[in-house]
Amino acid sequence: MSLKKKIIFIVNPISGTHSKETIPQLIEEKIDHSKYDYSIQRTQYAGHASQIAAEAARDGVDIVVAVGGDGTINEIGRALIHTRTAMGIIPCGSGNGLARHLNIPMIARKALDVINAGTVRTIDYGIIDGHPFFCTCGVGFDAFVSLKFSDSGKRGLLTYLENTLHESLTYQPETYEIENASGTARYKAFLIACANASQYGNNAYIAPQASLTDGMMDITVLEPFTVLDVPALSFQLFNRTLDQNSRIKTMREKKITIHRSQEGVFHFDGDPAQGGKNLEVEIIHQGLHVVAPLKGHNDTIPLNVLHHITEFIGMRPITSTIASKHRQLLKLNQHILRRLAKRG
Numbered sequence: 001m002s003l004k005k006k007i008i009f010i011v012n013p014i015s016g017t018h019s020k021e022t023i024p025q026l027i028e029e030k031i032d033h034s035k036y037d038y039s040i041q042r043t044q045y046a047g048h049a050s051q052i053a054a055e056a057a058r059d060g061v062d063i064v065v066a067v068g069g070d071g072t073i074n075e076i077g078r079a080l081i082h083t084r085t086a087m088g089i090i091p092c093g094s095g096n097g098l099a100r101h102l103n104i105p106m107i108a109r110k111a112l113d114v115i116n117a118g119t120v121r122t123i124d125y126g127i128i129d130g131h132p133f134f135c136t137c138g139v140g141f142d143a144f145v146s147l148k149f150s151d152s153g154k155r156g157l158l159t160y161l162e163n164t165l166h167e168s169l170t171y172q173p174e175t176y177e178i179e180n181a182s183g184t185a186r187y188k189a190f191l192i193a194c195a196n197a198s199q200y201g202n203n204a205y206i207a208p209q210a211s212l213t214d215g216m217m218d219i220t221v222l223e224p225f226t227v228l229d230v231p232a233l234s235f236q237l238f239n240r241t242l243d244q245n246s247r248i249k250t251m252r253e254k255k256i257t258i259h260r261s262q263e264g265v266f267h268f269d270g271d272p273a274q275g276g277k278n279l280e281v282e283i284i285h286q287g288l289h290v291v292a293p294l295k296g297h298n299d300t301i302p303l304n305v306l307h308h309i310t311e312f313i314g315m316r317p318i319t320s321t322i323a324s325k326h327r328q329l330l331k332l333n334q335h336i337l338r339r340l341a342k343r344g
């Protein structure tokens with residue numbers, strides 16, 4: 001009997017913006033053949049990754065690797081929760097929130113080194129209205145955006161950011177009640193994000209203090225804001241300091257119910273779904289094994305904000321003095337605000 005571990009790579013060919021054509025060759029070159037017997041499958045349709053992963057878990061496969069973004073991870077992760085099969089990640093999505101939190105390198109070759117090292121950690125996951133999530137879920141503006149852009153195809157990240165900011169200036173906040181074990185609090189909110197991982201992806205830290213292993217979800221309520229708040233909010237979103245903004249309320253809970261005045265959309269890991277007026281959200285402690293470096297993102301020193309933003313909009317980090325970085329950030333904010341004003 002072979003002592004090698006069985007590993008299946010599930011490639012989502014439509015995730016992210018880069019071709020996945022070279023992935024099989026890279027795996028053949030890089031994988032530790034003395035440790036793993038591997039196979040590769042490409043998904044044919046949405047939902048296929050979940051089916052392949054569920055079958056792999058039933059067959060006792062050791063590791064199923066998601067070659068895609070957070071949507072692919074969600075499909076695979078939900079099939080592997082509470083099984084002995086671990087999930088690996090080669091980040092190939094547009095946002096890659098979970099991989100970034102887990103400190104998995106964004107370069108496929110380096111992500112394969114992590115798989116070869118084979119360190120397994122156990123993380124929490126969440127459930128909103130029966131849908132498992134691994135990064136974030138929520139209601140309000142981010143759910144609205146996930147619905148609006150769900151079938152808009154691939155577009156440049158700057159255009160996406162610009163469209164999102166533009167929509168944000170006309171979006172009407174709703175009133176929600178958040179119920180926990182000790183009572184109910186009412187908020188007028190632009191969005192409510194329930195976070196297992198700290199970021200949406202692209203290093204946009206919606207819940208900077210969130211941990212994947214504490215058995216709790218970090219809830220971020222963004223209250224109504226004006227155009228003048230946008231520069232500070234966007235700076236703090238990328239600088240992992242959003243929780244310091246006066247428009248933000250945070251709490252940490254194991255289970256909540258969100259009550260809203262009407263049924264509508266919510267999102268789980270960026271995918272939209274329709275739900276009722278009352279949405280139960282809860283965190284399940286230690287439900288998924290993942291192959292990842294021992295230190296996650298919340299154990300590391302924050303990168304500077306410009307690094308995050310330049311990565312988000314697809315430019316190379318600007319290496320210059322701190323003063324000039326701040327000037328550039330100010331310029332970026334002014335540029336976005338000017339373009340938004342023109343469109344408004």
Ligand SMILES: Nc1ncnc2c1ncn2[C@@H]1O[C@H](COP(=O)(O)OP(=O)(O)OP(=O)(O)O)[C@@H](O)[C@H]1O
Pocket residue numbers: 012013014015016017043044045046047048049068069070071072073075092093094095096097201270271
């Ligand atoms: N062969 C396929 N054809 C069409 N859709 C697919 C196929 N395989 C997977 N999908 C769907 O593609 C969606 C997008 O994939 P994924 O989220 O991994 O990429 P992304 O959106 O680029 O990345 P991120 O979520 O990190 O921003 C997933 O929700 C998945 O259900």
